Amino acid sequence: MSKRNRLPAALKHGAYSQTGLLPGEDPAAFKKLHDDLTAEFFPRGAAEDNIVTDLAHLYWRKQNMATYRLAEQARMRRAAIYSKLNALQAPRMPAWGLLEADPMWKSVDPDPEEIRAAQEEADKQAREELAEVQELIDIGKVATVEHLFEELSVMERLDGLIDKCIKRLLMVRGVKSMMIEPPESKPRALKSS
Numbered sequence: 093m094s095k096r097n098r099l100p101a102a103l104k105h106g107a108y109s110q111t112g113l114l115p116g117e118d119p120a121a122f123k124k125l126h127d128d129l130t131a132e133f134f135p136r137g138a139a140e141d142n143i144v145t146d147l148a149h150l151y152w153r154k155q156n157m158a159t160y161r162l163a164e165q166a167r168m169r170r171a172a173i174y175s176k177l178n179a180l181q182a183p184r185m186p187a188w189g190l191l192e193a194d195p196m197w198k199s200v201d202p203d204p205e206e207i208r209a210a211q212e213e214a215d216k217q218a219r220e221e222l223a224e225v226q227e228l229i230d231i232g233k234v235a236t237v238e239h240l241f242e243e244l245s246v247m248e249r250l251d252g253l254i255d256k257c258i259k260r261l262l263m264v265r266g267v268k269s270m271m272i273e274p275p276e277s278k279p280r281a282l283k284s285s
Contacts, residue, residue: 112149114159114235115227122152139258146247153240163228163235170229173218176210 113122126148135144219226228235 112152114156114163115231116162116225117152117156117159122148125152125155146251157237159228160235160237160240162225166222166225166229170218170222173221174214176214 113119126145129144129148129151133140133144133147135141222229233239
């Protein structure tokens with residue numbers, strides 16, 4: 093992979109999926125949404141903070157579904173630009189029936205210099221047309237609705253396990269609060285003589 097085609101570390105390791113933001117989305121707007129939800133729900137403690145953060149990510153994703161559509165359109169446009177290059181790289185074949193008419197014809201491999209020039213032209217055109225959304229294309233699968241559904245499915249399973257643990261914790265706390273303290277832990281009354 094050439095240096096120009098390497099993905100930044102944050103993209104390779106799925107950092108965008110962890111932050112809830114995709115390239116081109118406004119971090120300040122996300123922070124405001126999170127702050128507004130925090131003010132509305134007034135979370136107390138780490139568990140409640142986590143729930144409000146999850147809510148912020150879900151609301152953010154719902155409000156910014158257009159980012160996925162933009163990423164898909166950008167990928168399709170880049171594919172169209174590069175399809176010219178693919179047509180150039182395919183061996184040139186005559187129309188059916190011409191082979192018999194010209195026995196000297198052979199399959200011609202494309203000229204490597206011509207391919208390089210077409211590649212550079214396709215890269216230049218893609219950079220010019222898609223400059224604003226190039227990062228959405230570069231992160232690939234992360235900026236797809238399918239990936240969002242995969243993430244939400246995993247989050248749903250994790251939330252179910254978290255809910256189960258919280259219910260178990262609350263049940264144990266409830267049982268403990270109903271228990272009578274063992275006699276050893278009660279202070280002994282002083283006997284008067």
